[in-house]
Amino acid sequence: MVQATAVRLGFTKTGKLQFISHLDLARTMSRVVVRAGIPIWYTEGFNPRPKLVFSLPLSIGTESVCEFVDFKIVEDMTCEEIAKRIGAEFAPEMQVNGVWYPEHKIAEIGWAQYEIKINTSKASKELASGITELLSNPLIITKKSKSGEKEVDINPLIKSQEVNFIDGAIVINATLSCDSADYLNPEYVVKAVADKFGIDFEKVDSEYYSILRYGVKLADGVTDFR
Amino acid sequence: MKKNIPFERILKRVEKPGRYSGGEFGQIIKDKNDIKARVAFCFPDTYEIGMSNLGVRILYSVLNEHKDIWCERVYAPWSDMEEQMKLHGIPLYATESGDPVRDFDIVAFTLQYEMSYTNVLYMLELAGLELLASERKDDDPIVIGGGPCAYNAEPVADFFDVFSIGEGEEALVEFTELYIKMKQDGTYTKSAFLHEAAKLEGFYVPSLYNVEYNEDNTIRSITPLYDDIPAKITKRIIRDMDKSYFPDKFVMPYIETVHDRITLEVYRGCIRGCRFCQAGMIYRPIREKSPEVLNDQAKKLYDSTGYDEISLISLSISDYSDLHPLCEQLLSWTDDNMVSLSLPSLRADSFSKELMEKISSVRTGGLTFAPEAGTQRLRDAINKNVTEEDLMHACTVAFEGGKSQVKLYFMLGQPTETYEDLAGIAELADKVVDKFFELKREHKGDGSFKRPPSVSVSVSTFIPKPFTAFQWEAQDELDIVYDKQRFLESKMTNKFVKFHHHDAKVSRVEAVLARGDRRLSKALLETRRLGMCFDSWDEFFDYDKWMECFERAGVDPAFYANRRIGDDEILPWDMIDCGVTKEFLLSENKKAHENITTPNCSQKCSACGANKLGGEKTWCKRQL
Numbered sequence A: 001m002v003q004a005t006a007v008r009l010g011f012t013k014t015g016k017l018q019f020i021s022h023l024d025l026a027r028t029m030s031r032v033v034v035r036a037g038i039p040i041w042y043t044e045g046f047n048p049r050p051k052l053v054f055s056l057p058l059s060i061g062t063e064s065v066c067e068f069v070d071f072k073i074v075e076d077m078t079c080e081e082i083a084k085r086i087g088a089e090f091a092p093e094m095q096v097n098g099v100w101y102p103e104h105k106i107a108e109i110g111w112a113q114y115e116i117k118i119n120t121s122k123a124s125k126e127l128a129s130g131i132t133e134l135l136s137n138p139l140i141i142t143k144k145s146k147s148g149e150k151e152v153d154i155n156p157l158i159k160s161q162e163v164n165f166i167d168g169a170i171v172i173n174a175t176l177s178c179d180s181a182d183y184l185n186p187e188y189v190v191k192a193v194a195d196k197f198g199i200d201f202e203k204v205d206s207e208y209y210s211i212l213r214y215g216v217k218l219a220d221g222v223t224d225f226r
Numbered sequence B: 001m002k003k004n005i006p007f008e009r010i011l012k013r014v015e016k017p018g019r020y021s022g023g024e025f026g027q028i029i030k031d032k033n034d035i036k037a038r039v040a041f042c043f044p045d046t047y048e049i050g051m052s053n054l055g056v057r058i059l060y061s062v063l064n065e066h067k068d069i070w071c072e073r074v075y076a077p078w079s080d081m082e083e084q085m086k087l088h089g090i091p092l093y094a095t096e097s098g099d100p101v102r103d104f105d106i107v108a109f110t111l112q113y114e115m116s117y118t119n120v121l122y123m124l125e126l127a128g129l130e131l132l133a134s135e136r137k138d139d140d141p142i143v144i145g146g147g148p149c150a151y152n153a154e155p156v157a158d159f160f161d162v163f164s165i166g167e168g169e170e171a172l173v174e175f176t177e178l179y180i181k182m183k184q185d186g187t188y189t190k191s192a193f194l195h196e197a198a199k200l201e202g203f204y205v206p207s208l209y210n211v212e213y214n215e216d217n218t219i220r221s222i223t224p225l226y227d228d229i230p231a232k233i234t235k236r237i238i239r240d241m242d243k244s245y246f247p248d249k250f251v252m253p254y255i256e257t258v259h260d261r262i263t264l265e266v267y268r269g270c271i272r273g274c275r276f277c278q279a280g281m282i283y284r285p286i287r288e289k290s291p292e293v294l295n296d297q298a299k300k301l302y303d304s305t306g307y308d309e310i311s312l313i314s315l316s317i318s319d320y321s322d323l324h325p326l327c328e329q330l331l332s333w334t335d336d337n338m339v340s341l342s343l344p345s346l347r348a349d350s351f352s353k354e355l356m357e358k359i360s361s362v363r364t365g366g367l368t369f370a371p372e373a374g375t376q377r378l379r380d381a382i383n384k385n386v387t388e389e390d391l392m393h394a395c396t397v398a399f400e401g402g403k404s405q406v407k408l409y410f411m412l413g414q415p416t417e418t419y420e421d422l423a424g425i426a427e428l429a430d431k432v433v434d435k436f437f438e439l440k441r442e443h444k445g446d447g448s449f450k451r452p453p454s455v456s457v458s459v460s461t462f463i464p465k466p467f468t469a470f471q472w473e474a475q476d477e478l479d480i481v482y483d484k485q486r487f488l489e490s491k492m493t494n495k496f497v498k499f500h501h502h503d504a505k506v507s508r509v510e511a512v513l514a515r516g517d518r519r520l521s522k523a524l525l526e527t528r529r530l531g532m533c534f535d536s537w538d539e540f541f542d543y544d545k546w547m548e549c550f551e552r553a554g555v556d557p558a559f560y561a562n563r564r565i566g567d568d569e570i571l572p573w574d575m576i577d578c579g580v581t582k583e584f585l586l587s588e589n590k591k592a593h594e595n596i597t598t599p600n601c602s603q604k605c606s607a608c609g610a611n612k613l614g615g616e617k618t619w620c621k622r623q624l
């Protein structure tokens, strides 16, 4: 059997594609690698499919400029060639950041960085410091999961945060836990802020937000995941 | 009602935003400034269903091949999206550009099933267009309809400017070119354009045909308003399927659609001639594609899509003359590339066991079989040329191949049906179960036949459709249908047989719409007043509301659904010529009542009339 080489593809998923679920992305990606002619390793079994491993889930409604997927190739092909071929098969709102041989294991991921932008008529310097205060102290939220609801303090899951009042909007830069056991969805941060300060996102004309994931770090919170 | 809120904000608030976001790989974006005609191609159902339709995929691509035309896609928004759109003043928009549909030159609807009519009106309203064609202005888009229901589009005639009759690949391009030409040379007014369009081959402009009625509500006459437009509109066909346009790329949906795979149309039409079947008549003559052409198209689509499944679709795939070479050519590369090949409707005895096992739909699916009727007598009457022996043979192959599931399809309420025929349905299902146990005994000790058999019997209600031998026949009244369903239920006592029947009320409304005339437009207008939409979905269909609409419009549903139409009556769709002649259909109807079958086109030509349309690789030519 041929030697399989593991490679990692870094890519973005922005704009309209924030509405594509993880499952749909996975299906799309397997078609991308096939039509790009990548000599990819297939899963074994009755229904073989390109074997793809995504590093982190991304919720619907969150954009990202740093997504990763790992796969193996079974014939020689340079990383540059793979990147070029895949880039040609992406829709405009997906871009290739690069293809390289993985330096870290997926399990080493500890944190992800987000930019959360909240547009609200209540936006002000005071609100910004209020949010800083909120996020710097114990913050109990109700987390929903398949097994039911549970109360958690998300404060330990927030490594750092910086809240600013820019151009009439609140901009939160936050580093949130990505540990598989303690994954903090940035939507919870938005919800905690909205609940506390009475921001009503039903008033969609003036009250709305966007979330962008822009960095993925190892457990030390400093080293970029590569 | 200008769109003032970015879509992103709205889409966060709906359940399946991927239906509306667009941005797919393969979608076609053009520069508006280079475009002379913008076409909004509307599918009056959800994205998942619309994206799966091969016809739409073909027309989308063929229109966009033209440098002056930009065709975009539009689907019916689900109710949660409708709510958001109305709340925020967002009119119906096209997926590619996000521009409002009402700003387009041409708005095209594909009419695949009658129950989607309410969605056409729903979409017109969401677009901010007047529903009635007569109330739309010169600078409003031209609204055109096409697809199988256009063969009798009379119930929706008041809402459309024009219908394209027959196959659209060439016709729609010609139509749009005429539009461009008249816009450019300054001769365009809506009425001048429609008059010219009515002279093109295969276009029906309902406002240019006057319909008069008799005292008893039957039609007295259908008259064209001008001498220079045809009294009978002949449907368009693609003459040479090998040379006809076929896309080499698809728009790739992100979300899962109904048929998310490569679909290839192996031939058009059907040799069989079942007397209830509309598709079997309106797509005649049968025109086949060459295996080489099909293989090449499959290969190109595989390269451009990355799909891992190819499905060969046609009304009855086993009737294709070159099925064996085609499958061999495809399997020569699909297997190695982990692409699975599926042939729905493949007969169990089509090829050798080795080849059959390479076909994934054979490997993974259970056996489906459509005897349509429970006795040979009735199967002869409806010209469904399968025998009990055929069924038992197919079951034997399937059971010995390790399968235990069989799905049987029947139709209840067909002309000449008796309770004996109905009892025959249950008997046939029992025989399939018996066959299983008989084979199990024969194979005793070899470890097969472990799972118990499971036979599912699905029974729909007969709907008389235009351009069929049964177009004159009455549908059973609802209480008769219920009675027959109960009778069937009482006969279904075998514990290995599961029985399921369709909602008879849906079939009744479908029958009204299928054979309706122009006076039904009024009832459809009422459906919009009641906010009806998505009537092909169980959770939305409301029979009482339909009855209310018919009543408000002063039309009697029984007149359309439950009446035996006289042989010499003028039919609402008599201005359309689908190739197959009325004389042929009438003789087929007579033969049905005498239980006489008609050979299929591969056995003998029965002179249905469709050969006058010409065509390459047809059975008509081979029979001469």
Ligand code: SF4
Residues within 6 Å of the ligand: B284, B285, B286, B600, B601, B604, B605, B606, B607, B608, B609, B610, B611, B619, B620, B621, B623
């Ligand atoms: S003309 Fe004859 S061969 Fe041709 S479609 Fe009709 S019946 Fe079949």
